[in-house]
Amino acid sequence: MPAFGLMPISYRAIGVAVLLAIVAGGAAALSWHIQDWRYGRQLADLAKTQAEALNQLTLAAANQQRAEQDKRLALEQRLQASDQTYSKALSDAQRDQGRLRDRLATADLRLSVLVDPSDADAGSGVSAASGAGGMVHGTVRARLEPAHAQRIIGITDAGDRGLIALQACQAYVRALAR
Structure with a gap:
């Protein structure tokens, strides 16, 4: 019997104890590693979700910007067509007034x-x-004397130009209001 009341410990028991400690430590390390992997996966999933949301917001903003550009382009085209219409009306009125003045000057009218x-x-x-x-x-x-007739034609010419300009302004405001 050993001294001091200690029982002999077999090497086998020590080996089993060491082996159990290693297994327990490995299991804890494995558990820690698995938990770390899960958090990493959750973070990766969260980053992916945020990236997709950001991408959708970017696409929505780009679509909205494209729609606004299309609206602006359509407005510009309508305004250009309106401008051409009223420019043609103005030039036609000026041409007609010029013909009328010429006819008055030649005593044709x-x-x-x-x-x-x-x-x-x-x-x-x-x-x-x-x-x-x-x-x-x-x-x-x-x-009427020709000079008076010419003055009357000049007044009607200015009135015609004023009315055409007013119509152009009204069309412009209507186009903007749409």
Whole structure:
């Protein structure tokens, strides 16, 4: 028997104890490694989800920007078409006014005004002009001097240009309001 009341420990028992300690330590290390792997996987899944969400937001923003650009382009095209329409109307009106001025200058056309018959009877010196061409019998007309006719044509030309510009402005505002 051994001294001091100790029992002899066999090498086999020590080996089993060491082996159990190694297995327990390995299991703990394995458990730690598995837990670390799970967290890593969760972080990777989270990063993937965030990347997909960011990608979707980027695509949505790009689509919205493209839609806004398409709207702006459509508006620009409508405004350009409107501008061309009113520019053509303005040039047509100016051309017509120029022709009218030319006809007045060459005496090809004379402007006249209706005169109140009661004024003609009062001695205004204006003769009644009646004849073919659809005029009512007895209608009194007075011819305008060419210079006065030119001034009247100038006034109507400015009025026409003003009306065309107003229509263009109104079309522009309507196009923007859409």
